[in-house]
Amino acid sequence: QQQVKQSPQSLIVQKGGISIINCAYENTAFDYFPWYQQFPGKGPALLIAIRPDVSEKKEGRFTISFNKSAKQFSLHIMDSQPGDSATYFCAASPRMFSGGYNKLIFGAGTRLAVHP
Amino acid sequence: GAVVSQHPSRVICKSGTSVKIECRSLDFQATTMFWYRQFPKQSLMLMATSNEGSKATYEQGVEKDKFLINHASLTLSTLTVTSAHPEDSSFYICSALSGTSGRMVFGPGTRLTVL
Numbered sequence: 273q274q275q276v277k278q279s280p281q282s283l284i285v286q287k288g289g290i291s292i293i294n295c296a297y298e299n300t301a302f303d304y305f306p307w308y309q310q311f312p313g314k315g316p317a318l319l320i321a322i323r324p325d326v327s328e329k330k331e332g333r334f335t336i337s338f339n340k341s342a343k344q345f346s347l348h349i350m351d352s353q354p355g356d357s358a359t360y361f362c363a364a365s366p367r368m369f370s371g372g373y374n375k376l377i378f379g380a381g382t383r384l385a386v387h388p
Numbered sequence: 389g390a391v392v393s394q395h396p397s398r399v400i401c402k403s404g405t406s407v408k409i410e411c412r413s414l415d416f417q418a419t420t421m422f423w424y425r426q427f428p429k430q431s432l433m434l435m436a437t438s439n440e441g442s443k444a445t446y447e448q449g450v451e452k453d454k455f456l457i458n459h460a461s462l463t464l465s466t467l468t469v470t471s472a473h474p475e476d477s478s479f480y481i482c483s484a485l486s487g488t489s490g491r492m493v494f495g496p497g498t499r500l501t502v503l
Contacts, residue, residue, distance in 0.1 A: 308494075315394075315481050315494040316432065361431060375422065376483075376492065378431045 275299055276364050278379030285386050291349040293382045295362035298343065302364040306376070307336065307347045310359045319360075320347070352386045359383050389415050392484045394495040401472055402503055409467045409498045411482030416493075417462035418484035423455075426479040426497075438465050462487075472502040 278295045285291045295305075306321035322329045322336040322345065329336045335348040349356055362379040391414040401407050411421060420439050424432040436452075438444040438459035446452045456468040465484075469476055481497045 306492075313479075313497070313499070315392075315483075315496045317494065318492070375434050375437060378433075380431045381429075383429075 275377045276362060276379040278362050278382060280382060281380065282383045283385070285352045285384065287352065287354060287386055287388050289352050289386075291352045291356065291384055291386070292346060293360055293362070293384070294344065294346045295364075295379050296342075296344045297364050299364070299366070299377075300343070301366045302377075304365045305336070305338065305345050306363050306365075307334075308361045308363060308378075310361065310381075316361060349384075352384075354386045354388050357384055357386050390486060390489070390491055390493045391415055392418075392482065392493045392495040394480075394482060394498050396498060397496065398499045398501075400501045400503065403473055404471055406468055406470045407472055407500060409469075409480055409482075409500075411465045411467070411484065411495050413463045413484040413486075413493070416484075416486045416488070418465075419462065419487035420485040421459055421465040422483045422485075423457060423465070423467050424481045424483070426481060428479075432481060435467075469500065472500070474502045476500065477502045 276297050307319045308316035309319045310316040320331045320334045322338050324340050333350045338345045360382045363376045365376045393412045395410045423435045426432050434447050435450045436444045436446045436457050438457045440459050440462050444457035459465040479497050483494045
């Protein structure tokens with residue numbers, strides 16, 4: 273059962289463009305939504321994360337937009353660079369901290385290619 | 389700070405043998421560690437959750453007798469793939485949860501190839 277749906281599966285963007293990746297979830301108990309970046313042969317690295325009490329969070333060129341009523345969240349990469357070419361995973365979890373922490377549920381991933 | 393290492397990074401073994409993969413939190417104590425399996429061009433699938441000093445909790449469909457998990461200390465968890473077969477070939481990734489910061493940190497992964 274896929275609890276976090278991610279799209280698109282792959283994305284090609286020109287250098288300097290905006291990359292947009294979307295995720296949707298069903299479980300209203302989720303309250304932590306991180307995005308991970310993964311390069312081939314490496315483990316995923318946390319990019320940015322958001323809690324549902326805010327609608328947007330920005331860190332450098334990366335922005336998460338969160339729509340609680342629609343149960344959707346998206347990652348925007350501004351001024352995309354060839355070095356951003358990687359696979360991006362959204363994820364969701366019912367709780368962030370230990371002492372009741374629950375597992376991360378990952379989306380299927382989006383392979384981003386930024387062409388120079 | 390907050391680094392997780394895995395050893396080995398790559399391992400090739402013969403079918404029927406057992407392989408142990410270590411996951412260490414280098415500069416923090418991990419109350420909980422997670423083990424994932426990732427097939428090529430696919431997402432991370434959680435295999436099990438381990439808490440220090442207690443038995444691991446396995447996800448549905450994961451054979452606990454085949455994938456043995458031990459979380460003997462707050463900085464070390466091990467995954468042993470017993471009687472490995474070619475279909476067990478995959479990228480195994482661990483993650484560790486800091487009990488103080490609540491931050492989840494992933495290891496670099498271990499590529500297992502079973503011949």
